Each structure stands twice: as structure tokens, then as C-alpha cells.
Amino acid sequence: MAESSLVNKLFTVNSLNKLVFEHDTRTFSQAIQEIGGAMVGQTNLDAIRHLYAYMSKKHRNEYFYKNALLNKILLGRHSMNTTSALRELPVAGNILDFLIINGVGQVYEIKTELDNLKRLRQQVSTYYQAFSFCNVVTDESHLAEVQKILDFPQVGIILLTKRNTLHVVRNSEMYNEGLKHETLFKLLRKPEFERVLLRCCGQLPQTSQGRYYRACLAQFKGLDILEAQGAVLRELKQRAAENKKYAEPFARVPVELMELVYFSGYRQADFAELEDFLVQQVGEA
Template sequence: MESDVLLNKLFTVNSFNSLVFKNRNQTYLKAIEDILGNTGASETNLKNFQSLYHYMARSHRNEYFYKNALLNKILLGRHSVRTSTAIRELPIANNILDFLIINGVGHVYEIKTELDKLDRLQNQIASYFEAFSFCTVVTDETHLEAVREKIDQPQVGIMVLTKRNTLHVDRKAVENTNDLRHETMFKLLRKSEFETILLDEFGRLPEVNQVEYYRTCLLWFQNINILKAQQLVLKQLKLRGYINRDKQQLFDRVPSELKMLVYFSDYTQNDFDHLQAFLSHRIGDVV
């Protein structure tokens, strides 16, 4: 459906911020017209987004809906933005993991909505276990039996986004450290991150030409005990968190429907203020 396509496009970081800060509202206006009709024109932007999200909850639980549920119910519900970090769409071993939460351990959440196929699931999970020790597949009730059949590893957790939009643990994830690979973990790191690790561990960096530098850094990293290496990598990845202590109160004011869009946007205080002004206004109002 066209309305579903519009929602997929609207509930992305780039599209949302283009609307809030640049007034690029074509997708937003079309979504309101198609889904909310005339009522949307007289409502605040906050009310419209809540109504669009409610429509998604009933009729189109897309990937954003799943990720936002994980952010609200696990990162914010069980943990805290002060102690935990969420990372999305992280490239790893020829795959891209959907959602990662780091809180002492790294827990991957692989999303399989009712709209997704399962043919790549086993390969995806195998790649995630090369860097992280906990993995859970998050799926719809209609997919549950198929996921159970597809996943024969007892270490892999299964979680269901129920019809009531709660997260139910069907099978708890169990730690798996048998498949960790130094090279896979190393490739997750930015240059500054692996240099920090090597400096802390060896007190210096390789003195080789640029052609050999990356390969030599990897060789040094491979000399670190693999469980310790994993913890060092998690420490660096955790520092990528967008919401620090100074921003937490501002982030707390963001509506739950929009948490994921804002979490991954690295807002300044002025950005948060602008967002609140945008949400309180109606379509067409100058913010």
C-alpha cells in the first residue's frame, strides 16, 4: 500500500529531521492525507505523529516500529541511556545487524517482521556470534513457528512482539563465546577506536608504512586474549552513544513514538528545543 511506503519513508532519521529543521514536509503531508484525512490538518504535529504511529501499531508494524519498541522497552525500560548504548545497522561480516544494545555485554537483536523472509537468518546469526555473545531474534507471532524451526541453536533467543505490542521472551538467549573472531571484531572499529585499544594494551602503535599499518594493527589485536578483546571492543562501541548525562532530561521529554528517531540524531540542546516547538505547532505553522 502507498500509505505503508509513506510511513516507511517518514519514520527515518533523515526524513524526520528534514521535516523538523528544514520544513521538507511532502512525505508528511501525503501520509496525513492518506491515513488521517481531514482531521490531521487541525491537529498539532505531535498528535499527528502519535496517530500515524497508532496506525502502524494496528496495520503496519514495520522495522522502525520494532526498533522503537526495543529502544523503549529494553534500552529505556530495563537499562538506562547513562549505562547502556544502542547501535543500529552495524555492518558485520557481510551482513548488517539490526539493533545492538551494549550494557556490560553486547546483545544483538535481529528483527524479522511479518513482512520479512527468513532465508538468510542462519547466516546472519552466525556472523553476529563472531563478535557478540548474545543474540535474539525478534519476530511476529505469525512468524514464531517458522523461526523456531529455522533456528536450531539453543543459544539463540527468540522474542515476540505480541498483538498487544508487548515484547514476550519465547526463549532466553544464552551466552555463546565459542565463535568469536578477532578479525570480525576488529573490523567493527574505527581507526581511532582500534588505536586507543592498542595504545592501552601495548603502550605504542606500529611504526610501519601506511600500506602495512592496518594489517599490522590487526595482527597486534589478534595477540590479545579473545574474551578480553571483545570487552575492549564493546567499551569502544559503547562510547558511540548519543545521549549523555547532560542530554538525558531533554531526551526524556521526547514522545515514546519518536524516541528512536531522536536517539540516533545527536541533537544539541537547541535541537531539542526546536523539536518541542515543532511538535506543539500545527501543519504550516512557522517554528
């Protein structure tokens, strides 16, 4: 459906940046024309809210789910001062949809009504190699099948209801038996695993450049697995800490755009430019 394709394309970091900073309104204007109808005299914020409302009723895509998680869990239950989020994190050949770190790491694997469930069990098993708490967030149309596939009780199941609320069907429980040093280690960038080794071991391996990575991994494997996991979570949380610098202007971002802005690395001037764009009338240069 053309309208669905347009909202998929519009609600991305790249599209928002083009719209706000490059004044490239092609996708935005087309979406308004196809979905919004006549919006003469209304603001760009009005148009975005109208398009988002269409998405909430007709096409709840992955962005809609991620935005719900950010708004209702990270911002609704926790605080940007104490909690961080990461998205699309590579984990042992899979891409983890959403991770919230608040003392522990809570994985959220998203299965929208538009997705199939063929790889679900394998994906969750992989995430348990690095994280102790996993949840699947899904739609009513998938709920019974998700419950059947995830017949092990430690996996949390969350339903995005028709009213767009998050309903916990089953709470996640701690499960550490699947943790693997190598999977944890591979989540880290070089400066991150070097900090972990210096902090936990007091030194880095003295070896040739060609053997350095494997030597660092071997040293990391000497750590207790829960100590290793805690050190990795600390680094991942720090990776997302840039988002906390501008909590005050971020609080003024419309709910519909929170997830996009959170992961865009905005600076003070960027927030001001976004605000200027949102108050302009549709079609205003």
C-alpha cells in the first residue's frame, strides 16, 4: 500500500534529518497529500501528528513499536539520567531491536503484525548469550503463536494493545545459563574492551598486533561471567550517554518523534532548528 510505504520512509532518522536540516520536503509533502489531505494553515507538527495517528491505526510498523518502548518504558518508567537505550545492536549474527539498560539489560525483540515468527526462538536464544532478561513485544494477532513458540517461562511477553498501551502478559525472569564470554566481548569496540580489561584485570596483553584481539578475548574469558556481563553493560550504557546532555530540549520533542531524535545525536542548535521547523506552516519555505 502506497500510504504505508510513505510512513515507513518518513519516520526514519535519515528522512527527518533531510526534512529539518536540508529542507527536503518531497517525502513529507507526498505523505501529506496521500494521507493528510488538505492541511492549509496547519503546522508541520500538526501534519506529523496526523501522519503518526494514521500509522497508529493502519500500519503499526517497527518504528511505532520502538517509539512506544522509548516513551512508555525508558521515559515513562525510568529516567534519562539513570537509564540508556540502544537499538539495532548486532548480537552473534542477529540484530537486537531494542535494549534498555537500567542496572540490568532488558532486551526487547519486536514482532509487529507485519512480521513473521520463523526466527523468533533462535533470536531469543542468541540474545541470552549476552543478556539475562529478554522480552518479546508483539501484536494480538501473534500473541497465541508467540506463547506457543516461547514455551520457556523466563521470556517476557508484552502486548502492544489496540489502544497502543503496553500490556505485560508475562514478566521476564533472570536467566544466566546461556551467557557466553565471546558473545559479550564482541559487543564492544576496541576502546571499550580495553577499558574493561584495564579496570577488571589491571593491564592489557603484551603481544603482537596480529595476536592482540585474541589475547584480549582470552584475558576477558578469565573474568567471572557475571562480572564480564556487568562490565559490558557499563560500556554499552556509556555509549548511549550522549543522549543525556540535552535532556531539557529533548523533553520538548513531540512524542511522535522521540525515538528518532533520541538516536540522532542532536546538539543544542539541532533542537532549535527542529523546533523552528515544527512551528512553520505546512508548505512554508
